[in-house]
Amino acid sequence: MLNINNKATEIKREILIHIARYQLEGILEKKLYALPRKMLPLHGTPFRCCVHHDREILSQRIIARLGHSIEDYDEEKQLSDYAAEALKREKPTGPMLTVIDEACNACIRACYMVTSACQACIARPCMTNCPKKSIHIQKGRALIDDAQCINCGICQKNCPFHAIIKIPVPCEEACPVNAITKDEDGKETIDYNKCIFCGACIRSCPFGAMVDKGQLVDVIRHIIEGKKVVALYAPAIAAQFRAAPGQLDAAFIRAGFHQTFEVALGADITAAKEALEFEERMEQGDILMTTSCCPAYVRAIEIYVPELLPFISETRSPMHYSAERVKEAFPDCISVFVGPCLAKRKEGFDDPNVDYVLSAEEIGALFVAREIDVAACEPVLSQNQPTSSARYFARSGGVAQAVQSRLTHPEKLKVRVINGLDKAGMKALKSYGRAASENKEADANLVEVMACAGGCINGPLVLTNPKTAGSQLQKYAESSS
The missing domain is CATH 3.40.950.10 (Fe-only Hydrogenase (Larger Subunit); Chain L, domain 3)
Incomplete structure (x- = not known):
């Protein structure tokens, strides 16, 4: 689970503060459209490929903070439209959690990887204890065949140099009930019938793709x-x-x-x-x-x-x-x-x-x-x-x-x-x-x-x-x- 002191959390809180200020000043619908540009100026260093992609993701973060589900996102609608709908809303809508598909990194399937710390030792306990014999030596280092590997972790436990690491999918690993899975594009989706709304995925996703739907505007x-x-x-x-x-x-x-x-x-x-x-x-x-x-x-x-x-x-x-x-x-x-x-x-x-x-x-x-x-x-x-x-x-x-x-x-x-x-x-x-x-x-x-x-x-x-x-x-x- 991520330390709460991180950039994704900072962005989330900055959005909340701006929304609260705009609403208290009576300019939420009028000024919200400019918030992505205000927070992400054109000549800043982008998180993704370009600042325009970052702004699109930020817009969706704002929409979630307004209490909307990103699963219902309509790119033809303006932020002012979403603000107007939020201000007219009589009751919060479920579910309490939403996924920003655009922010999801589509992390690779959880797997084990041999790092440069491998010494290709004579004992080779990773190879001898692997139940699927999916490890071999190549160019002076152990190599895992992902097609055969079953992610049991035995190789990691047996390596005396701690040279084998697990690369998890953070949100999936954090979910205690396996309610998060990948869709056909590798993006994460939540089965809300399985979800217990513990929020562990929110604290674990390094890309801030798992978001709670806000009620502050209401x-x-x-x-x-x-x-x-x-x-x-x-x-x-x-x-x-x-x-x-x-x-x-x-x-x-x-x-x-x-x-x-x-x-x-x-x-x-x-x-x-x-x-x-x-x-x-x-x-x-x-x-x-x-x-x-x-x-x-x-x-x-x-x-x-x-x-x-x-x-x-x-x-x-x-x-x-x-x-x-x-x-x-x-x-x-x-x-x-x-x-x-x-x-x-x-x-x-x-x-x-x-x-x-x-x-x-x-x-x-x-x-x-x-x-x-x-x-x-x-x-x-x-x-x-x-x-x-x-x-x-x-x-x-x-x-x-x-x-x-x-x-x-x-x-x-x-x-x-x-x-x-x-x-x-x-x-x-x-x-x-x-x-x-x-x-x-x-x-x-x-x-x-x-x-x-x-x-x-x-x-x-x-x-x-x-x-x-x-x-x-x-x-x-x-x-x-």
Whole structure:
């Protein structure tokens, strides 16, 4: 997975800031056409063959940021047309993810390659251990016959010089459920019926071809119209900014939101309900229960491990309980969940109490466009403060700890934390599914699953390095009651 500090991410964030500024100034439809030329001047150094190709790709990135699917791209339409459609849109459209075909590099099929570090040694363990005998020596170096190679990786493991490397297709390798494949032209496509919307492909594609569809334009439109827009911010969002409690709330208010609601309050509800449910399940003889607040994980179970479905907690997510309370307090409001998660967009799309979902990058762009320094804001403190354990929902292991702290008999708890849904994580889930369906004892009776390694603070749409966010989350949580 790519470090978040990269050029593709910089371009994405620059687009968001420009869109937010143009919209706030009332010139989005009028000025958007010139943005590709503004960001990519004629005499700059192109990424591709020429600046014109780069501008075409950038135009499609802008269209995705406006909330449109690139699969429906019409080259006859202008950026102003797409902006006008976005400004008239009543609701976001699915799916939450889109592929910029023009940006896709059509990477070669994943394979192993022998580098110049090969010494053509006498032992030749790569040759002797290859099950298909697809390696031979040519011009003083081992050579792999790609036609015979089955990509098992045995040669790489056996080379004493580490001279054999794997050349992956980054998006395919990152996808834990094999939902990404090549079309007849070698370009990557997503099967949305298989996709769990974890967003791993977004963080992994070096060409920025996998893109989340934005909702920032929709939210800003409601703010400009004077609607009662309420920000429901996740603990992982508070971890994105070097700010004291209350300063983020103040920043949201300055940005135009009518009210804020800390989703950690919803996490307290989730933890209490999940603890009660766990005790009830153990009393009735269930061998295990899994957590339910990561929507990417829940979708993975629904599609790939249905035998584990009866053992997923029936407790709803913190976002759901938070949105429910906000709609009870302000029935006519526009509820906007803010978090670094792509899968939450899908969950919000399916939840009638959630109107929009903004990413950390989108809210960061709005703050920049409004010239808001979160750390300089005068704190606006709420009378309702969540527990520290609720704020720790944003890191891996935090949900299980919150549940444990609310159990009558915590000593009976045996926790397994699956920290990231990669292919190994999916394999572990399938083993729990088999154990549960056969009523066999497992090594844990509470399984916490986070699709993102490290938890929500390492989501696909974060602003801040996860280590920095982890430190900020700790300060934020320790300030709780």
